[in-house]
Amino acid sequence: MTARLIDGKALSDTVKSDVSKRVLSLKEQGIVPGLAVVLVGEDPASQVYVRNKAAACDKAGLHSRVIRLASDTTEGELLDVVHELNADTTIHGILVQLPLPAHMDASLVIEAISADKDVDGFHISNAGLLMTGQPLFRPCTPYGIMKMLEAENVSLRGAEAVIVGASNIVGKPMAMLLLAAGATVTLCNSKTRDLGAQTRRADVLVVATGKPGIVTGDMIKPGAVVIDVGINRSADGRLVGDVDFESAKAVAAAITPVPGGVGPMTIAMLLVNTVEAAERGPAERGAAAIPI
Numbered sequence: 001m002t003a004r005l006i007d008g009k010a011l012s013d014t015v016k017s018d019v020s021k022r023v024l025s026l027k028e029q030g031i032v033p034g035l036a037v038v039l040v041g042e043d044p045a046s047q048v049y050v051r052n053k054a055a056a057c058d059k060a061g062l063h064s065r066v067i068r069l070a071s072d073t074t075e076g077e078l079l080d081v082v083h084e085l086n087a088d089t090t091i092h093g094i095l096v097q098l099p100l101p102a103h104m105d106a107s108l109v110i111e112a113i114s115a116d117k118d119v120d121g122f123h124i125s126n127a128g129l130l131m132t133g134q135p136l137f138r139p140c141t142p143y144g145i146m147k148m149l150e151a152e153n154v155s156l157r158g159a160e161a162v163i164v165g166a167s168n169i170v171g172k173p174m175a176m177l178l179l180a181a182g183a184t185v186t187l188c189n190s191k192t193r194d195l196g197a198q199t200r201r202a203d204v205l206v207v208a209t210g211k212p213g214i215v216t217g218d219m220i221k222p223g224a225v226v227i228d229v230g231i232n233r234s235a236d237g238r239l240v241g242d243v244d245f246e247s248a249k250a251v252a253a254a255i256t257p258v259p260g261g262v263g264p265m266t267i268a269m270l271l272v273n274t275v276e277a278a279e280r281g282p283a284e285r286g287a288a289a290i291p292i
């Protein structure tokens, strides 16, 4: 068997073109959706992602504001920027690019973002809303993966879904979204014993660990759908995922490539969340904040 490639780049183009139409309709009502992206420091990968986010906004007609801060910015100075953006009525979505420099507490900074502008979906209120089945913003990477599974007509009701990696930004929200779609979910972490015994049960396998090659073909059930979230730089300079692509593609029914899989969908879903925030408007955002 050679797995079908799940083309995240092509699907992200479709999603972004739908976003452009929603932006046009908002503009007819005098609303320009605005996204603020805050980057602290000079991490080369983060610089690429932030540039790509701003470019995607420009192309889809959203207003974007990129705020670049030096790596020695204090936590207090960053919090002041976040508070200023919370009050800015031209900005509907705010994100602080991760990772932050080591002297900053990422949780504290994320909690400072207004939950109704938290288009990353990382705020504790948004995590709670997702967990209780009332999502306001779904985190972009898991949201993009759900779109990919939908586009591939993957049936999730009653399916065995196994996630490797239990981070707050991918693994945990992914588990919530798959659970809500009717899958039986296993969430593995770095302490999971006999990882292969878990992954071999998966109809849908999502791998998000940042460890290149942690999943190999012999750990995959024949016919499974494999979603590789990892983006790692190999010794020879290539981008590789967490899944050993060559051995996996001989076993899986479908697999996401790296690059060109999950990554582009992350940015597309960020635009979706920002447009949704603008569409909701201040009144509904206030209403959404009541049950928190």
Ligand SMILES: Nc1nc2c(c(=O)[nH]1)N[C@@H](CN(C=O)c1ccc(C(=O)N[C@@H](CCC(=O)O)C(=O)O)cc1)CN2
Pocket: 048, 049, 095, 096, 097, 098, 099, 120, 140, 141, 231, 239, 258, 259, 260, 261, 262, 263, 264, 265, 266, 267
């Ligand atoms: N505040 C946030 N920080 C981070 C997030 C996030 O969702 N919010 N996710 C990742 C980084 N990320 C988005 O910010 C991201 C990563 C990768 C891609 C992407 O399109 N990758 C391409 C390859 C790009 C390259 O050449 O390096 C691909 O996979 O095809 C987009 C967004 C951590 N931080």
